[in-house]
Amino acid sequence: MQDLIATACFHSALPDGQTTLGAVRQAKMNGALVIDAGDFFSGSAFYAFSAGRIEQRILTELYDAVIPGNHDLVDLLRLADPAGFPPVVCANLRPPSAFRGRWVSALTLRGKARTVGVVGYLGEQAFEAIPQKERAGFVYSAPTARMIASEAERLRREGAEFVIGVSHSGFLNDVADQEAGWPLGTVIAAHCHSPWSHWADGGRHVAKPPASGDGLLRLQISGDGLEGVSHIRNADVATDLDRLDKDLADFTSWGAERLGTLHKPLPDRDSVARRLASRGRAAAATSSFLLNTYTLRSGLPGTVTRRDLFRCAPFDSELVVLDAGHQIEDLIRRARELGEDVTASATPPGLHSVATTRYLAERLALAFRPLDRPCTLHDLLIDLAQESR
Helix, strand or coil: CEEEEEECCCCCCCCCCHHHHHHHHHHHHCCCEEEECCCCCCCCHHHHHHCCHHHHHHHHHHCCEECCCCCCHHHHCCCCCCCCCCCEECCCEECCCCCCCCEECEEEEECCCCEEEEEEEECHHHHHCCCHHHHCCCEECCCCHHHHHHHHHHHHHCCCCEEEEEEECCHHHHHHHHHCCCCCCEEEEECCCCCCCEEEECCEEEECCCCCCCEEEEEEEECCEEEEEEEEEHHHCCCCCCCCHHHHHHHHHHHCCEEEECCCCECCHHHHHHHHHHHHHHHHCCCEEEEEHHHCCCCECCEEEHHHHHHHCCCCCEEEEECCCEEHHHHHHHHHHCCCCEEEEECCCCEECEEEEHHHHHHCCCCEEECCCCCEHHHHHHHHHCCCC
16 A cells, blocks of 8 residues: 655644644655645745745655645745755646756656656646746646646556646635546645545545645555545644754744734734724825735734734735726725735725735736835834834
8 A cells, every 4th residue: 555645735834833744754754655735835934934945955855746836936946955856746837947946747656555646737726826926937827637637648658557636726626627527536635725625426536635734635545546535633643753843943032033012912813904904005105005804814912023923924015006096996896806805994985096915916907016115014014013112
């Protein structure tokens, strides 16, 4: 029996995810093949501390293959050890010439018990969610059944006994593909942090690893095909093999730096969003400001540290001003149609000069310009944290 272990949407989740990494190391020592289904980097205070260097080291030490997620491209273009880093597997995305590692459409992994083929692909919504600056130079095409079938057949000719898809497209998208007769009957899903983790019907499977370092996915593959699908949560793991003690001690010291004190704690992200929208409007000197609320993850305590800031807003974004006047209600409606929740600070109804984050402006496909005095979301948060000076 060949074990294949997968993680997904890890988002630099340390120290919380250190148990998962210890379990991955133990599985690899026992002969498992190990892959990541995308978004291993970014989205945490630890990433701000590490700048991806420790995450690169972990992937190099433990993983056999990596599928690119929408938060990974920046780090894939600055590999410290391109030759040692595992192959990046994606059939429908091509990197720019600046990429120095190994990039393949599909890959055959030879385990102790079975040879497994892996076809990776990135969904359209995931690609479009990548800021334009980060995806510049990458060449993308939508994944099609014909494309994936061709890659799978090539792997079988090369000796793969069992071929899986690894999709950074979203669980429900992958289920829809299966229901339409997708050429690969077993797909590891990532991207959308949905509550579903395993769909099965007539021998077809879509399985999603736990997100944010909360565990891993285990596939058991025999000569007859897929024999088992299981999710191993951190609570079920007893291991101290993560080998990150020095890195985590340094991170703890870095994250404890005090940034400032609020007049009173902000209990949730909505309360933070309202304060930031007001400050963003003042910083941009516009009559309105729109903030994509989901960019925030939590509230803020009374005393704000570095770690608190990144826990609240793991992703930074430049503030910009839209080129033309806009009706705020129209922008909010368009944003909601794209799945965004918006917090607005605006004067009475009518045409407005509008500032927002670069991320939201690009999502809305609207022309924009930078602020006269450059400012980011994190700059607003730091200013907010120092309101009791």
